[in-house]
Amino acid sequence: MEKSISSNPAVIIQGLRKTYENKSVTAIKHLDLSVGDGELLALIGPDGAGKTSLFRILATLILPDEGMVRVLGHDVVREFEALRLITGYMPGRFALYQDLTVLENLSFFATVFNTTIEENYDLIKDIYGQLEPFKHRRASQLSGGMKQKLALCCTLVHKPSILLLDEPTTGVDPVSRQEFWDILGKLKEEGMTMIVSTPYMDEARRCDRIAMMHHGELLDISTPDDLISSFGKPLYAVQSDRMFALLQDLRKYDATDTCFAFGEAHHVTFKKPIEPADLNGYLQMQGHHHIDIQRIQPTVEDCFMDQLAS
Amino acid sequence: MSTFKYVLAKEFQQIRRNPTIVRMMLAVPIIQLIVLPFAADYEIKQMNLAVVDMDHSTYSRELIREMTASGYFQLANYAASFPEAKEAVERNEADLILEIPAHFERDLVREDGATLAVHANAINQVKGGLSQMYAGQIIRRFNNHIRAEWLQWPRFSPVALLSIEPQLWFNPHIDYHLFMVPGILAVLITMVGSFLASMNIVQEKEAGTIEQINVTPIKKYQFLLGKMIPFWVLGMITLTIGLIVAYLIYGIVSVGPLWVVYAFSAFYLVAVLGIGLLISTFADNQQQATFVSFFFVMVFILMSGLYTPVESMPGWAKVIAYANPVTYMIQVVRGVMIKGSGFMDILPYVGIIGAFGIFFNGLAVWRYRKTV
CATH class of the missing domain: 3.30.70.2070 (VP9 protein domain)
Known part of the structure; x- marks a missing residue:
């Protein structure tokens, strides 16, 4: 199964373990995983499988207990500062400022990454085009699908090299989901490495490979076709x-x-x-x-x- | 630096958009300063007096007249017997009973002395104590008065007459407002610094936006300073509004230089913001932050000498009072505004508050590092 990965993987995870509350709760038992450069990986698994913990470790928000995690050649523990500049993380919960407008949120996140909306406009223009009519509306007043598009936009504004999307389409209507995945498809064409968790299997079908997690372990990782034929x-x-x-x-x-x-x-x-x-x-x-x-x-x-x- | 400016701009933007904070910032100082000093006034007037006059003499009538003419008492019940007067107290219609026994005037003239009884309703101990004290003063004055009438004045007074003329410094009319208003000002900026600031940081946790902030290159100190500076400014604005209200409503003008109040508040707010920051590291949501802040603010205010002087507290309470930054703030604001203290006078307090600031902020930043 590891054969399909290109020679220099974007993400290497070896022997990862993560526990909470003084090791009484195990989120990730033992995980080995490689994600190829430019790969679109779907992460599926029931609630409590450890998906969000994995995302948070990759996003340098929490520290692993054991094991090595390297993203784009950077260690998530020692080189977290360099990593934050090139990672785009979109949490499962909408985490933008509800009391700021679309434009204000976007320019805020652009500024804190020392860039401007104009500088990386080509990357976000497709999504921003859909948001533009509402740019002076406060984020709290957007529909669920629009919120997720704005969140993706804010995640992309600093032109990251890898995208970590934790259930980006949960609770979003089917049309918006479709549009959202069309955007991801375009990003993939531009060579973006992406890890996406999703509860919708039709979405997982659109990815290069599907990784199944359960009880903090990897059950299986293969291409959708291999998975089905197996x-x-x-x-x-x-x-x-x-x-x-x-x-x-x-x-x-x-x-x-x-x-x-x-x-x-x-x-x-x-x-x-x-x-x-x-x-x-x-x-x-x-x-x-x-x-x-x-x-x-x-x-x-x-x-x-x-x-x-x- | 431009990043930090933008973070600050965003914080101010969010506060401006929050109508509750803006309204509260204007309304709270005004309402608190108008309501509290009036409501918490210790001076009690127009207490209800029940009189049991068994003598019906000139002197007894004169005594009653002096009592009611003082302005402290109004005659509410003229009872025929003591049990009747006591019933009036039980019905809460009288606060004080003045019992004048039969032959009061005769005993006073013949025996050169007579007894009176004063019974105070002490359900409200402050009121009871005060009514007793006022009654005592009036009776003493009455006594001096009639004795002066009897005296056949020789050329020189045969007894040395000592009289005490009290001089009340800094607040000659014992104006309660002059005492309360600076204290309430201190409490107000404590609330803004600890309460509002902690709520604001916790709000980011609750909304999950702190996750998104944490994955950006924003430094922790930038984020925290971005949170603290707006509330520092808000605290200063609240202080200014409070000073304006104090002048407009109570005509209180600071005796000492106002810049000393501002300079001290500048230090004080840093210490209070440290408390707010510390609370926010313990709380995961706004309910917890509210509860914890409320607890601390309550203790700080009650143990700060706002209502009761710290000097009259028991030993253990003094320890708490002196470990309480609000105590120093109230002392400084009162010192400058009422007594006219200058910057050199409050310098030791700046040192103490500086130590508080370093302690609370240091602890908060250390906690904040640990929690990621």
Whole structure:
């Protein structure tokens, strides 16, 4: 899996460990990870997997307990000052001044990085173009999507070489999410290294590689295509008129391996190859109607759930 | 340097945008200075007097007249018996009972002495004590008065008459406002420095903006100075508003040079801002900061000699009072404004406050480093 990384990685993490509250809470148990130069890496994992802790270590906000972390050749502990000049970190929570206007926020962050909006305008012009009509509006009065675009804009204003985005699209409407990822796509074309955590698997699909974290450890890291092709088992989507009872009945079925609710259908894998007709008969006996059983291609989310279950 | 200027500009911008701070800054000094000195006035007038006159003589009537003519008492109840007067006290209709026994005048003339009873309602101990004291003074004056009437004056007085003429320095009319207003000024700038400054820093923590600031190349000292300087300026503005209110409403003009008050406040605010900064390193949200600040400000104010002189406190309380920067601020403001102290007089206080400033700020910066 490490083969896909270019010769000089942007981020090298070796034996990283991070605990809180006098080592009673472990956020990151043990982590080895490399991110290639110009790579777009998605970080996925359930709440409490250690994603935000990882971001905060990379952003030089907190210190690791053990292990080595180098970003763009700089050690996050010893060379944090140099690193802060070339890192763009966007926290999961909106962290701009709500009582300042769009323009004031942007010029504030430009000034503290000793630069101006004009100097790096080419990098932010796409996003700023969308924000421009509201530039005299206070940040508190922006919509969720606009806030995130402003935050990204402020993160980009000093032309960082690496972007750390902690759940940038959580709670943002689908159209704005799409626009946000289009912007990230353009940044990638310009060679920006990016690490993005996201709860949306369709977003993870757009990245070069997907790193799955769970309980402070890396479960798996691979390209979306490799991830999906490694699924290995036939996957079925099952629907009926009584979806909740269906979930319970499917889990009671002898041959069932895993069964999860996925939007409109339940995704089921089996311990041994089955005949859909057999399953149909079983479900009819349980009193289900309008039964629909389809063989489907696994998604990133299926792979993720599968990894978690195993 | 230009970065720091911009940080400062941003802080001032945010304060200007915060209507509550601006309104409070104008309203609080005015309201506090108008309400508190009046409400916390120790001078008590028009206390209700119940009289039990069993004598009904010329002297008893004269005594009652002198009591009511003093301005301290008004005749609220003219009771036929002591139990009746006591009932008036119980109903809270009388603060003091003057009991004149039968044959008061006869005993006074014949025996050259008579007894009177004065009963004060001491539920409010200050009021009770004062009413007793005023009544005592009036009765003494009455006594001197009738004795002077009886005297057949020889050419020279056979008894040496000593009289005491009290001279009250610096506040000859015991004007309570002159005492309270400078004290309240000191309390006001304490509030601005500790309370508002700590809230402002904690707000950045609460909003998460401190995360974003921490990943920028802004130095810690730039950030902290950027927070402290605006509140230093606010404290000075509050002081100025307070001085204007003191002049306009109470006609209080500083006896000593005002620049000494400003110079001392400049030092004092640095120490108080250190307290605010220290509180902000302990608190994660504004509720905690409010609670902790409130606790400290309460203790500081009550133990500062604002209401009761530090000298009359018990030993352990004196220790707290002298470890309290507000005590020194109040002493200096009163000293300069009422007594006319000059800069050389308050120089030792500058040293003490300087030590407080170094202590609080040093501790806060050390704590701040630790918490990242």
